[in-house]
Amino acid sequence: MKIDGSCHCGGITFEAEVDPDQVLLCHCTDCQTLSGSAYRSVAPVSGDSFRLLGGELTTYIKIAEDGTPRQQTFCPHCGTPVYAGPIDGQSGMLGLRVGAITQRDQLPPRQQYYCASAQSWVQDLSALPRR
Numbered sequence: 001m002k003i004d005g006s007c008h009c010g011g012i013t014f015e016a017e018v019d020p021d022q023v024l025l026c027h028c029t030d031c032q033t034l035s036g037s038a039y040r041s042v043a044p045v046s047g048d049s050f051r052l053l054g055g056e057l058t059t060y061i062k063i064a065e066d067g068t069p070r071q072q073t074f075c076p077h078c079g080t081p082v083y084a085g086p087i088d089g090q091s092g093m094l095g096l097r098v099g100a101i102t103q104r105d106q107l108p109p110r111q112q113y114y115c116a117s118a119q120s121w122v123q124d125l126s127a128l129p130r131r
Contacts, residue, residue: 003043004053005101007080012055014082016096018043018107023098025109027118030062034072034081038119041098041109047085050094057082 004015023043031040058076061069062084073082085094098104112118 001103001106003101003103003107005082005096007055007075007078007082007100009075009078009080011077012057012075012080012082012100013053014100015051015053016043016045017049018045018096018101020107021110023107023109025112026095026114027112027116027122028065028114029117030064030070031114032117032119034062035097038122039112041104041107042095043098043101043107044093045083045096047092047094050083050096061087 001018001020002015003018004013006013023041025039026042027039031042032038034040055075057073060072060074062072064070069087070084071087072084074080075082080100081097082100083094083096086092098107101107
């Protein structure tokens with residue numbers, strides 16, 4: 001599926017090809033901290049599928065719990081996370097942040113990762129009042 005997206009301020013724009021069946025929720029503690037939430041919704045994409053159309057990403061290198069260095073990319077103006085991936089930004093898979101994708105309503109998660117560090121209260125939100 002071809003997608004496009006942007007950061008909150010519009011300074012970063014991009015496009016990519018994603019497989020909707022691969023979208024996931026990540027409950028790792030890095031995703032919790034870096035997203036400011038209990039989990040992050042991620043669309044894995046091939047590094048050569050991602051095209052930055054406008055703007056220049058800022059990067060931050062985070063060493064994951066397993067010792068792997070991961071490049072975290074974001075807009076330098078508004079801070080919107082765009083993707084995480086290998087340090088070179090192209091080889092392998094990138095974890096595109098679903099919140100920055102225009103078609104996010106068409107990308108429900110199909111699986112969950114790092115559930116051992118998931119917050120217990122995210123398992124069933126259906127009882128919460130909806131407004």
